[in-house]
Amino acid sequence: MTQLSQDxxxxxxxxxxxxxxxxxxxxxxxxxxxxxxxxxxxxxxxxRLLYENFARSVASNLSAxxxxxxxxxxxxxxxxxxxxxIEGLPSPTVIVSLxxxxxxxxxxxxxxxxxFFPILEMLLGGNGKSPEVFTREITDIxxxxxxxxxxxxxxxxxxxxxxxxxxxxAVQTIEKEPQFLQILAPTESVIMIGMEIRAGDACGPLNxxxxxxxxxxMQQKVGHQWNTRRIEPTVESQEKMLRLLEPVDTEVEIAQxxxxxxxxxxxxxxxxxxxxxxxxxxxxxxxFVNEKGRFHGHMAELGSKAVFVVDxxxxxx
Numbered sequence: 101m102t103q104l105s106q107d108x109x110x111x112x113x114x115x116x117x118x119x120x121x122x123x124x125x126x127x128x129x130x131x132x133x134x135x136x137x138x139x140x141x142x143x144x145x146x147x148r149l150l151y152e153n154f155a156r157s158v159a160s161n162l163s164a165x166x167x168x169x170x171x172x173x174x175x176x177x178x179x180x181x182x183x184x185x186i187e188g189l190p191s192p193t194v195i196v197s198l199x200x201x202x203x204x205x206x207x208x209x210x211x212x213x214x215x216f217f218p219i220l221e222m223l224l225g226g227n228g229k230s231p232e233v234f235t236r237e238i239t240d241i242x243x244x245x246x247x248x249x250x251x252x253x254x255x256x257x258x259x260x261x262x263x264x265x266x267x268x269x270a271v272q273t274i275e276k277e278p279q280f281l282q283i284l285a286p287t288e289s290v291i292m293i294g295m296e297i298r299a300g301d302a303c304g305p306l307n308x309x310x311x312x313x314x315x316x317x318m319q320q321k322v323g324h325q326w327n328t329r330r331i332e333p334t335v336e337s338q339e340k341m342l343r344l345l346e347p348v349d350t351e352v353e354i355a356q357x358x359x360x361x362x363x364x365x366x367x368x369x370x371x372x373x374x375x376x377x378x379x380x381x382x383x384x385x386x387x388f389v390n391e392k393g394r395f396h397g398h399m400a401e402l403g404s405k406a407v408f409v410v411d412x413x414x415x416x417x
Contacts, residue, residue: 144177147315148174151174151293153263155172157260158253159171160344161256162299166223168222170297170299171297171298172298175296176292177293177294179289179290180292181289182288182290185307189307190235191277192213192277193278194250195208195276195281196208196209196275197271199268199270200268200310200314201268201270204313204317206272206283206284207308207310207311208307208309209253209306211305212304214302214304215305216242216246216304218300218301219302220242254271289313290310291311292308292309293308350390352389353387353391385398394413395410
């Protein structure tokens with residue numbers, strides 16, 4: 101066996117280092133072990149769609165609960181370490197630990213003062229248009245009122261997840277300081293869902309975090325095909341939507357269809373003129389609801405008032 105001298109070894113490394121080149125077709129990507137991507141992109145799309153449906157459901161229920169128009173929008177969706185999620189929350193705030201039975205681990209739901217103080221004002225009879233922004237800690241009495249609101253949101257969260265898995269979300273603990281909630285390891289990956297609640301003139305965040313490991317345990321139920329599956333409305337959801345729409349004001353117009361008039365005659369009309377429609381008196385009238393033809397009928401008298409008698413439904417005219 102031939103032994104190389106130190107000078108020969110140095111020469112090999114000197115010349116070899118200069119001739120080594122990376123293949124042109126080589127592609128490398130950086131991987132941060134502190135921010136592991138545990139969930140495949142296809143499953144993330146399905147979960148994102150789930151929370152878009154959840155946002156619409158929360159907006160509908162909060163509008164009915166507060167008797168005021170409320171919107172909820174999904175503004176961010178990403179995988180981050182739990183420590184990064186906690187550090188991004190305001191202090192003080194209202195942060196809730198959620199059980200995920202039958203799965204292990206705990207989720208987090210957080211509502212900042214910018215969200216719950218305007219809602220509290222509306223619950224107590226205000227209009228939510230106060231320009232003052234509170235940054236103080238919530239009192240125990242106020243917290244009791246917020247708990248009812250949080251349980252309503254958790255119920256919507258439970259219903260939204262039924263599309264994928266039956267998760268019994270339940271409130272475990274409620275804290276006012278984020279650093280006191282130590283339910284996951286700082287480096288544990290979570291799915292962070294950032295939402296925006298608009299009630300009255302106020303706008304504030306609603307944040308949710310679900311452990312990526314818990315979602316990975318149910319990965320066989322979070323299929324790509326769910327992402328494109330059409331969600332058919334249930335009878336209960338249709339009845340619920342109808343109840344929400346019942347007090348809404350609509351514009352109703354009664355008209356005779358078919359009469360024509362020249363523009364010069366229309367422009368010359370003045371008080372006291374008679375407009376001849378050249379239509380028989382017994383011809384049916386049409387009822388328009390928000391500019392859509394819905395009914396046909398005829399006019400009648402009720403005491404000293406004229407009324408429209410519905411003879412039947414009609415298509416758009």
